Amino acid sequence: MSGARDQVARLLALVPYLQARDEVSLDQAAADFGVKPAQIVKDLNVLWFCGLPGLGMGDLIDIDMDALEGEGVIRLSNADYLARPLRLGSSEASALIVALRTLRDGGDEAVRPVVDRALGKLEAAAGEGAALAAQVDVQVPESETATAGLRRDLGSALRERRQVELEYYVPARDETTTRVVDPLQLITAEGHTYLDAWCHTAEDRRLFRLDRMSSAQVLETVAEDHPDLPPRDLAEGIFSASPHDTLATLLLAPQARWVAEYYPVERVEEADGGALRVWLRVGDREWLTRLVLRLGGAARVEDPPDLGDAVASAAAIALRNYSTLGVH
Amino acid sequence: MAEEILGFGADVVVEAPDELRRLVVDRLRAVAVEGATR
Numbered sequence: 371m372s373g374a375r376d377q378v379a380r381l382l383a384l385v386p387y388l389q390a391r392d393e394v395s396l397d398q399a400a401a402d403f404g405v406k407p408a409q410i411v412k413d414l415n416v417l418w419f420c421g422l423p424g425l426g427m428g429d430l431i432d433i434d435m436d437a438l439e440g441e442g443v444i445r446l447s448n449a450d451y452l453a454r455p456l457r458l459g460s461s462e463a464s465a466l467i468v469a470l471r472t473l474r475d476g477g478d479e480a481v482r483p484v485v486d487r488a489l490g491k492l493e494a495a496a497g498e499g500a501a502l503a504a505q506v507d508v509q510v511p512e513s514e515t516a517t518a519g520l521r522r523d524l525g526s527a528l529r530e531r532r533q534v535e536l537e538y539y540v541p542a543r544d545e546t547t548t549r550v551v552d553p554l555q556l557i558t559a560e561g562h563t564y565l566d567a568w569c570h571t572a573e574d575r576r577l578f579r580l581d582r583m584s585s586a587q588v589l590e591t592v593a594e595d596h597p598d599l600p601p602r603d604l605a606e607g608i609f610s611a612s613p614h615d616t617l618a619t620l621l622l623a624p625q626a627r628w629v630a631e632y633y634p635v636e637r638v639e640e641a642d643g644g645a646l647r648v649w650l651r652v653g654d655r656e657w658l659t660r661l662v663l664r665l666g667g668a669a670r671v672e673d674p675p676d677l678g679d680a681v682a683s684a685a686a687i688a689l690r691n692y693s694t695l696g697v698h
Numbered sequence: 699m700a701e702e703i704l705g706f707g708a709d710v711v712v713e714a715p716d717e718l719r720r721l722v723v724d725r726l727r728a729v730a731v732e733g734a735t736r
Contacts, residue, residue, distance in 0.1 A: 544709065664705040667728020685729035688708040692723050 380405070381413055381420075385431070388446040389453050396442045414438065422451070463496035480525065517563060517580040521556065523588055524565055524580075528553045533591040534567070537584040546584065547571070552593035557602065568596050575599060615651040618658060619673040622646045626668035629661070647672070659684050700725065 380403060387402070388394065400407040414433050421430035434445040458466065467489065474485040527534045534553055539546050551567035554575070558564075562579050565586075569576040575596075617636070622629055624644040629635075637649040652658045655677060662669050662681045671678035700721045703710050712719040 660705045660707070663707055663726075663729055664701045665729075666701065666704050666725030667732045670732045682730050684707045685726045689723065689726045689730060691708055691711045692719070692726075 377413060377416070381417055382452070384410075384413055385417065385446065385449050385452040388444060389449060393437070393443050393445045396438065396444060399444055410444075411438070414444065417446075421448070458496065460496070460498075463492065467492055467496070517583075520580050520583055520586050521563060523586050524553060524556060527586075527588045527593070528556065530588075531593045533589045533593045534565075535585075535587045535589055536565075536578060537586075538578055539582045539584065541582070550589070550591075551576070551578070552596065554596065554599065555601070566602050568594070568599070577602075615653045616655070616674065616677065618650055618652045618671060618677055620648050620650070620662070621670045621672050622648060622665075623668040626665045629665070629669070652677070655680060663688075704729075 384399070384403070387399070396407045396410055400410045403410065414435075417431050418433050418435070419430065423429070428448070430448070431446065432448040434443075437443045437445050470485050470489050470492070474482055474489070524534065526532075532553075533550055535548065535550050537546055537548055549569055549571040551565070551569050554566045554568065556563060557566055557577070562581065565578045565580065565583075567576060567578060568574075620629070621641060622645060624646075627644075627646045630638050630646055630648050633650060635648045635650045639647040641647045658671070658677060659681050662671060663684060671681055700718060703712060703718075703722055704725055712722050
């Protein structure tokens with residue numbers, strides 16, 4: 371939120387927020403609005419010059435700048451006409467209602483009463499403005515309803531802090547593995563639900579897609595604490611590269627440049643003839659092999675050499691199938 | 699279609715049609731050469 375439009379929206383929300391509190395710390399306000407404290411200071415410097423027409427001394431919003439600079443505390447007054455927060459627009463209310471209905475249909479029994487209460491309040495507040503939402507028919511994918519039982523079991527394992535034994539399909543290796551994990555949280559992102567967990571087989575943190583689990587047995591064993599693991603940051607997408615992952619260099623022909631936009635890359639460099647050189651972290655070598663195979667010669671693994679050899683070898687093995695068929 | 703099949707490597711073999719099979723074989727040959735580091 372850094373543009374002027376975002377700032378106006380924030381200012382209109384900031385005034386009733388501050389009005390409702392006698393005082394609030396700068397850090398708390400910044401955290402509540404999801405911006406840096408410096409941004410809130412900039413906002414207050416704008417608000418200081420806002421008020422009713424006339425803009426005389428008694429008309430302007432009053433902010434105690436001494437308290438802000440000295441104690442890091444915000445006190446605002448003389449803005450009683452902006453005591454109520456902005457109402458949601460009809461499209462915003464409709465979008466929220468549709469999202470909540472989707473969450474309700476895909477959620478477990480523990481979530482539904484909470485969603486129902488929020489929906490009730492929102493529909494009552496939006497009134498006619500929510501008419502658009504009534505025209506939207508939400509269909510939760512079958513895979514999501516099929517995993518409802520897993521979500522329930524994993525949710526109870528999280529609440530009771532129990533280990534879970536998973537039967538999990540790994541598509542990159544085309545095999546089903548059995549592993550014991552310490553559940554950390556359930557995450558829904560990019561159309562799938564994942565269990566974020568500490569895997570005792572990999573001895574590392576892993577994400578497990580629920581629709582790839584054939585079973586999840588909650589064990590009696592208490593899950594271990596992992597206080598050193600921070601909450602997973604999903605701002606950059608569900609895949610987060612680890613510095614321990616292999617750093618691979620690919621040379622992409624023009625028709626494969628999309629790879630740089632589709633997958634998280636650490637560095638991009640233009641190369642001759644419209645090609646692109648990219649550096650990306652690879653957690654699973656099989657994944658990269660499949661990617662380069664799919665690109666059908668439009669990508670070359672420049673580094674590390676053994677990964678390039680593995681890709682060439684996978685292609686050579688696939689070619690042998692056709693030699694035995696008599697295809698050349 | 700060819701791209702999806704290529705991703706399966708040796709696990710999938712195209713028997714027909716000929717045109718798709720040739721395309722897959724040509725691209726596998728390209729990967730066998732280009733995939734290796736130089």
